[in-house]
Amino acid sequence: MQSPLFSSIVGQGLAVAMLDKALERGPVHAYLLAGPPGVGKTEAALAFAAGLVCPQGGCGRCNTCRRVQEGIHPDVEWVAPEGNLYRLEEVQERISRHVAYRPYEADSRARVYVITEAERLRGAHGEPANHLLKTIEEPPRHAYFLLVTDQPQDMLSTIVSRCQVIEFRPVPVPVITADLMNRWGLPQAEAALFARVAEGDLEYARELARDEKVRHWRDRLLDMARDLPGAGPVMTEAAIDEVLAMAEQGSEELAAQMKEELERRLEWASDARDRNRLEKEHERLLKRRQRRLRTQRLGMVTRVFAGWYRDLALAAVGAEEAVLNRDRLAELRLAALPDGLPAYLDAVLAARRTRERLRYNVDARGAIGDMLRAIKEALTQWPLS
Ligand SMILES: [Zn+2]
Structure with missing residues (x-):
């Protein structure tokens, strides 16, 4: 067994x-x-x-x-x-x-x-x-x-x-859907949407299911991706600020929450050596979790952007059944232009490249800025009518 x-x-x-x-x-x-x-x-x-x-x-x-x-x-x-x-x-x-x-x-x-x-x-x-x-x-x-x-x-x-x-494999969509329904009590339609959007990433799907803030960020990021072609430089700067603030959010909350945990554990410490060990461990754990949180948030940014333009490409060629962001289907239909396909694919690539860069690049502002500019350029270069 x-x-x-x-x-x-x-x-x-x-x-x-x-x-x-x-x-x-x-x-x-x-x-x-x-x-x-x-x-x-x-x-x-x-x-x-x-x-x-x-x-x-x-x-x-x-x-x-x-x-x-x-x-x-x-x-x-x-x-x-x-x-x-x-x-x-x-x-x-x-x-x-x-x-x-x-x-x-x-x-x-x-x-x-x-x-x-x-x-x-x-x-x-x-x-x-x-x-x-x-x-x-x-x-x-x-x-x-x-x-x-x-x-x-x-x-x-x-x-x-x-x-x-x-x-380990990506978790199949039906398995994620069932998990979100059973564990977090989500209605079927919502569970299916998040499972699809997460593309096998169970952790992200669960975050969407239980954290209203994460759902709000997804909506904001999708709006930004949608509005990017018409955005001027000031708006683009504002978008970068907003994205970075998003990535930093939760870091202090996490620190406070972990501090409480540490206090509780210290009460049980047997001696000074043990206390010392716990405190050191806490420092390391906090740093690690904060870094992970930030990486996850930035990963979400590139993921949502890549997802939006991928969906636009699908909508442009009439493959709507494969769209990830089903809750945005009406907007995608409106925005997708048949001759936009090459531009949408370039935008997807720009977002994916940024995801790779962010894995090693500590300069998140530079990387996100480059991504938004590259996507904007791709979308304005083609004669989209
Ligand atoms: Zn045991």
């Missing part, structure tokens, strides 16, 4: 079955969880880590399982790059320096390193990856490495070949 740890992971039958079997039959020391963003890789990594550390092999009910899944167990080390790429020193300090130590808690069966954004391990010249490789090749008995990536094509093959690869 499947471990209850995996019960909340939706639409990843094969990946979950492989991880579950590994817990049952004996895991290897390194896994690569690879697949598109928002499909449950991190959640699965935590569930699997709980199974490795739990004294009962992943009961899903004990204190150990609970803390691992909340990301606060001392024997599950979360590793994320501080900058765009991992540095050698980060890998040394966070992993190899203490990999030989026994688990921190007496009843833990393992120490697990969850290495996020693993494609960034290649660093500037491959040193972080090569350094980690040595550790992975001869791991201490109690150490496990769960590498997570949504850009597997950017991974160094030497690392990939040392890991058992667990592939």
Whole structure:
């Protein structure tokens, strides 16, 4: 029977079955969880880590399982790059320096390193990856490495070949629709719309379902995309400001909320050393979550823009059944011009290019500005009548 740890992971039958079997039959020391963003890789990594550390092999009910899944167990080390790429020193300090130590808690069966954004391990010249490789090749008995990536094509093959690869797929639209209806109580039509718009990204679909603000942003971004062709320079600047404000929003809320969590945890700390550890962990966790939130928000901007122009292209060629933003079908029909197709496709490409750039580029203002200008140029260049 499947471990209850995996019960909340939706639409990843094969990946979950492989991880579950590994817990049952004996895991290897390194896994690569690879697949598109928002499909449950991190959640699965935590569930699997709980199974490795739990004294009962992943009961899903004990204190150990609970803390691992909340990301606060001392024997599950979360590793994320501080900058765009991992540095050698980060890998040394966070992993190899203490990999030989026994688990921190007496009843833990393992120490697990969850290495996020693993494609960034290649660093500037491959040193972080090569350094980690040595550790992975001869791991201490109690150490496990769960590498997570949504850009597997950017991974160094030497690392990939040392890991058992667990592939995650986009979550099918009907599965997302059912999840939104059952878990968040959405009416069918709305659930189906968000499932479609999310294109397999369950996390984004859930955000749309439960967060009114996110729904509002989607509407605003679609309006901006619609109005961009007629927008003057002042309006375009205002759009950039609005988009960036959107990306920053929620960051302070998150900090306040996590501060409360920290206070609660500190009450349970056993001694000064433990307090210190919790505070350090908190700092790192906060930075990581804030960065992730910002990246997600900026990703949403390029996604919504790409989606709008893709829909315009579909509407222009009369393929309305494939439109993502069904709630905007009337506007799309009005706006789509049959001879606009090349321009719409250029606009889609500009948005996708920006998405790639934003993954490594810290200058969000520059990247978003370039995107809006490139799209505007594409749309005005063609003789759209
Ligand atoms: Zn347990």
